[in-house]
Amino acid sequence: MDADQLLADAALEASPVVANNAMNRLRGLRGANSYAKELGFDPVELLRALPSVPSWLDLCCGRGRVLIEAAAAFGERAATLVGVDLVEFFDPVPGDRARLVAESVTRFAPSRTFDLIACVHGLHYVGDRLGVLSRSASWPASVRSHYVREPACAR
Numbered sequence: 228m229d230a231d232q233l234l235a236d237a238a239l240e241a242s243p244v245v246a247n248n249a250m251n252r253l254r255g256l257r258g259a260n261s262y263a264k265e266l267g268f269d270p271v272e273l274l275r276a277l278p279s280v281p282s283w284l285d286l287c288c289g290r291g292r293v294l295i296e297a298a299a300a301f302g303e304r305a306a307t308l309v310g311v312d313l314v315e316f317f318d319p320v321p322g323d324r325a326r327l328v329a330e331s332v333t334r335f336a337p338s339r340t341f342d343l344i345a346c347v348h349g350l351h352y353v354g355d356r357l358g359v360l361s362r363s364a365s366w367p368a369s370v371r372s373h374y375v376r377e378p379a380c381a382r
């Protein structure tokens with residue numbers, strides 16, 4: 228296939244491949260269909276160990292369920308939880324415990340630093356995924372951990 232036959236990011240984002248309703252947007256924190264399973268660690272346990280207010284940015288967050296569960300798992304402890312997804316199809320967030328933003332990760336730029344930046348089963352829907360990775364790697368230096376789990380790339 229020639230490069231000019233590939234979809235540009237804008238066309239890809241508008242395509243039914245990316246904005247379809249069958250994809251799994253509902254991974255939770257723990258259990259069979261979860262971030263803990265995909266990442267190989269429990270994000271809340273990792274963040275709990277931090278002395279300050281923990282912060283987590285979830286790129287391609289789907290319906291945001293994992294952040295909503297994380298907010299509940301933190302209980303009274305403050306935490307900054309931000310999710311970004313192209314499709315505004317989010318679960319309701321109790322109170323203001325998490326912020327879910329409808330925007331493409333190809334354009335999103337955070338206005339603060341995060342302890343954990345995760346992306347689970349998201350980048351394979353992005354055309355310029357290396358661009359997203361390199362931009363996110365340049366986000367402010369106190370970003371301490373950047374985990375990407377892409378099974379298709381790992382093979």
Ligand SMILES: C[S@@+](CC[C@H](N)C(=O)[O-])C[C@H]1O[C@@H](n2cnc3c(N)ncnc32)[C@H](O)[C@@H]1O
Nearest residue numbers: 252253254287288289312313331332347349352
């Ligand atoms: C398979 S779902 C995974 C959702 C979530 N991470 C989970 O594991 O439950 C992939 C998600 O990536 C989102 N997505 C695809 N392209 C995107 C883009 N350019 N910017 C932001 N989100 C995108 C889709 O809307 C979808 O919610």
